[in-house]
Amino acid sequence: MDGIDTNTAAGRMVFSMVGAIAEFERSVISERTKAGMAAAQRRGRHVGRPAKLGADQLDYARRMLVEGEGEGEGRAEIARTLGVDPSTLRRRLMKG
Secondary structure, three states, rough: OOOOOOOHHHHHHHHHHHHHHHHHHHHHHHHHHHHHHHHHHHOOOOOOOOOOOHHHHHHHHHHHHHHHHOOOOOOHHHHHOOOOOOOOOOHHHHHH
16 A cells, blocks of 8 residues: 655545544544443452452551561561552552
8 A cells, every 4th residue: 555645635634534533443442441341340340450469468467567566667668578569558558
């Protein structure tokens, strides 16, 4: 297929139309994805990334925070032990 010559009026028009069709298709894909995610949530399915920390790991972190109060074992060390970022641990602990 020959390239589109954007130096001509007809070439610019074709280029614009192809761009508009691509943008439309991307919007349709996005709408379908959002509808699928909403349907999955209505069915009670988890949508999104899997949790980095499980319930047992959160229990461990809480125990270590309580036990380590006097020893200085902070969240950063506990997070490092669990293999997560300290902000991830903080968010999960605050979430409950």
